[in-house]
Amino acid sequence: MRWAETLEDLLASNATPGTETHGGRSAADLLLDPDRLMRPERLGALAPSRMSASRSLVNKMITEKWSVELASLDIDASARGRAIYRICAGAWTFSFVAYSFEPVLEGRTGRIIGQNWDMAGSLVEGEISDADVETTAVELPKLYAGRATPGTLVWCRSNRSLRLFDHVVDRLADGVQPDLDELWGVGYLMRNTGLDGNGTFGTRSFLALEADHPLRVPYHAQMLAAYLMREFSVDLVEHMARLRNPGAPRLAPELRRCLGLGNGSALGLVFFTNTHPVLIDRWLSLRQRAMVRAAGLPLDDGRGYGDHLAGVLARALRFYAEDPFTYLAFEDPGCITSDLQCALDDLARLRTDVPTAVAGDLLSRLDGVVSAEAWEVVAAALLELIPDQVDELTADAAVHEILQGAPGATVAQMRTLLSTEYAWALRIDMDAPGARAYVWYKSRDAEEPRRGPADEVPDGRNWALDLPGDLQRLDRALAGAPAGETMARFLATRPELRGIAERAQGLGGTLYHSPHMNMLDEAFRPVHIVRFMNAAFHGLDRTVDSQDRNVLGLLFQGAPTRDELESAQEWAYPAKPAGKAKGTAQ
Amino acid sequence: MNATIDVSLRELKFTVGRALHAAGVAAGAVNPVRDLLVDAQALGHDALAELHRSLPQLPAHHGAIRVSRLNGHLSIDGLGQPAFLIAPAVLDLGVAEAAGHGGAVVEVSNCTGPGMLAALAGRAHLHGLDVSVLAGSGRGVTTTVGQQPGRAWTNGTTAPGALLLFSAGDRAAGPPTPRDAAGGHIARLLADGSRVDADLWWAVYDISNGALTPDSILSRQHAGSSVLDEFGQIVGEIGEDDDYPQIQAMSRTARLAEPTNN
Structure with a gap:
């Protein structure tokens, strides 16, 4: 198949992808087929993995022996004040300032249009000066009208979990640990409501980061800020308890570790996929490529891959079995648990029946047998077999995102490109009822991404990426032009088609840049793309959906806390702590 | 200058x-x-x-x-x-x-x-x-x-x-x-x-x-999962905190921003 050849050319690997097809498709075929992978429902099913930004950052922190220190904390009984963290990453030092505010219930929202946050933070290169701490305190609340101080990488903000935060403070102040079920049922003390960097508000552009900069990998800077918000949330809760009772205990390490950082995301991530096709393609190509490499590993050649895979799947199974949340658009965790048990059973059979089996054979056998989400958990587990290679690929994810046209190409060549790479888009009937039901727009109020029925947004500029519509318009116009005419000549009189022509040409030959979707259609469900970015790209677990457009989830659940970085091992798929189901006296 | x-x-x-x-x-x-x-x-x-x-x-x-x-x-x-x-x-x-x-x-x-x-x-x-x-x-x-x-x-x-x-x-x-x-x-x-x-x-x-779209009560319902009052002001959030008594109380007196597009 063409896509397999394209990527296998890039593999430069001696590994042999899964070959046992059982009359079905090979693992490489299943992993690399863009018509399968790029459907929104499939993208939404992709599981967090070692390549996800949050996981790869923490693994880097562990491997490179980063240290995180709480340098100062000056917060009063109403929660107003500041904390400063110092992060040492090899020869680099970073500062994180957390500004804490007294919670205000009125007008409380995680949306960017909100004005009241329980904390805001700034991740800065080097040791932050007192003057910059003061300047940031003034500038950060202004958001788009504010200016970050030099060396700032990320501005962030978060709100407390109303349910859990006070419960934990109360329990610790009473001298006991919080209720485990309460902790496990929420999963976080604070919820991220915004991570902004890469030039926003005057922060540093990530492509300009130095070659040895520890945060060069896309989203590592934002994820470090998120990790530090998680640290701050626990430090704050312990501090608030100590202000009430100087003898209050610290949160038990196993409870602290099982808490993540909450995260709420929505439509903005759909815009992100639209405007970063080069990055999306690069990241997905590396991910799927790595999976194909791992799929070729023999299960039982003495190197322990079969046992390792079984171990990861067993941890994943327990993780889903202990999932306390309810999902709407996504697979029920009980079903995923059953499917993972099926995968484990099948893995055992495979190892018995086929001594020469490779890891990818399991994927072939499970195709069509288990749910898409469970299949993708198994695929993600393969990456744990080649951790060093995955980490190496992840470090190579930064790209220049310029889309360059090919003005010397002929009209005929352009049409060939469209028919071969965009057959899915040319097939969509954009005149069908409901095909243009929605308008995607940005509010003038803090640029919040929104999506509404076309008749409810009569004056709204449509910021949707109408890929099917644009490509069809281009194809129709090309059909009326001389086949041998250059695109330069063609576009000289049709400049309104230059954007889509350059996009198609600039992405030519790549396979994973754009979800195969009509995002204007009444049947389109944004939540799949939001989850793709949240789960697969960022690494969120427990991605609870609502209203087909919002996803809440957990970052860093089970990740080592700053006190554990030095000795941490594999941490994905954490188990629910045992033995502290109710508050326990110290 | x-x-x-x-x-x-x-x-x-x-x-x-x-x-x-x-x-x-x-x-x-x-x-x-x-x-x-x-x-x-x-x-x-x-x-x-x-x-x-x-x-x-x-x-x-x-x-x-x-x-x-x-x-x-x-x-x-x-x-x-x-x-x-x-x-x-x-x-x-x-x-x-x-x-x-x-x-x-x-x-x-x-x-x-x-x-x-x-x-x-x-x-x-x-x-x-x-x-x-x-x-x-x-x-x-x-x-x-x-x-x-x-x-x-x-x-x-x-x-x-x-x-x-x-x-x-x-x-x-x-x-x-x-x-x-x-x-x-x-x-x-x-x-x-x-x-x-x-x-x-x-x-x-x-x-x-x-190029951006002016805000409106209707427009605010095109994103998020907020509880709005009669003036379109956000008074709470439906989500992990929806069982919190104060938010529930506000929800009873406010209009839930039910999505009209899903």
Whole structure:
């Protein structure tokens, strides 16, 4: 198949992808087929993995022996004040300032249009000066009208979990640990409501980061800020308890570790996929490529891959079995648990029946047998077999995102490109009822991404990426032009088609840049793309959906806390702590 | 001296792009024009000022040009449009012409602010080409591009158009790589931002906001999962905290922002 050849050319690997097809498709075929992978429902099913930004950052922190220190904390009984963290990453030092505010219930929202946050933070290169701490305190609340101080990488903000935060403070102040079920049922003390960097508000552009900069990998800077918000949330809760009772205990390490950082995301991530096709393609190509490499590993050649895979799947199974949340658009965790048990059973059979089996054979056998989400958990587990290679690929994810046209190409060549790479888009009937039901727009109020029925947004500029519509318009116009005419000549009189022509040409030959979707259609469900970015790209677990457009989830659940970085091992798929189901006296 | 502000590449792209949208430039034409203006700003031209000056005339233009061959080289009639609006077409034609001949000479006439064409060097570099821009009365330009009245250059001289020479550069043609961001004008913009007149920046910024949609009670229901009161003010959030007594109480007295689109 063409896509397999394209990527296998890039593999430069001696590994042999899964070959046992059982009359079905090979693992490489299943992993690399863009018509399968790029459907929104499939993208939404992709599981967090070692390549996800949050996981790869923490693994880097562990491997490179980063240290995180709480340098100062000056917060009063109403929660107003500041904390400063110092992060040492090899020869680099970073500062994180957390500004804490007294919670205000009125007008409380995680949306960017909100004005009241329980904390805001700034991740800065080097040791932050007192003057910059003061300047940031003034500038950060202004958001788009504010200016970050030099060396700032990320501005962030978060709100407390109303349910859990006070419960934990109360329990610790009473001298006991919080209720485990309460902790496990929420999963976080604070919820991220915004991570902004890469030039926003005057922060540093990530492509300009130095070659040895520890945060060069896309989203590592934002994820470090998120990790530090998680640290701050626990430090704050312990501090608030100590202000009430100087003898209050610290949160038990196993409870602290099982808490993540909450995260709420929505439509903005759909815009992100639209405007970063080069990055999306690069990241997905590396991910799927790595999976194909791992799929070729023999299960039982003495190197322990079969046992390792079984171990990861067993941890994943327990993780889903202990999932306390309810999902709407996504697979029920009980079903995923059953499917993972099926995968484990099948893995055992495979190892018995086929001594020469490779890891990818399991994927072939499970195709069509288990749910898409469970299949993708198994695929993600393969990456744990080649951790060093995955980490190496992840470090190579930064790209220049310029889309360059090919003005010397002929009209005929352009049409060939469209028919071969965009057959899915040319097939969509954009005149069908409901095909243009929605308008995607940005509010003038803090640029919040929104999506509404076309008749409810009569004056709204449509910021949707109408890929099917644009490509069809281009194809129709090309059909009326001389086949041998250059695109330069063609576009000289049709400049309104230059954007889509350059996009198609600039992405030519790549396979994973754009979800195969009509995002204007009444049947389109944004939540799949939001989850793709949240789960697969960022690494969120427990991605609870609502209203087909919002996803809440957990970052860093089970990740080592700053006190554990030095000795941490594999941490994905954490188990629910045992033995502290109710508050326990110290 | 006026106050200045350092803006990032990202901010420049967003603001310039939205300003072009707000000015009525066709959606499909915006990004190439935006990128040219960003390149121009990075190369030291006052592209933001040129954009601001030209915004009122943009709604009347489409960006299309007239192409002919004159004395063996390409001649482009800009039809009186701002040079930055037609620059992507000029680049395309120069690159396509150079591909067949190893180099190209392109005359551009009848455009305003032709100094912006110098910014084509940024993109031409990625195609493996250097661009030299000759302008004014020298080197035969006026003999072939003299039909239109002279127009003001951004550098203060007067000329009717420009003569562009596309020639092989020191970079092989090919898609951009991270290395392209490590050197050159975009690298400087990424590292240091662009220092611009603050009043000018906020003037263009305000114009760019015209591409965004005014807020309304209905509009606020097109995102999030908020509890709104009768005035459209957010009083709470449906989500992990929806069992919190105070939010529940507010929910009973407020209108739940049920999505109307799902």
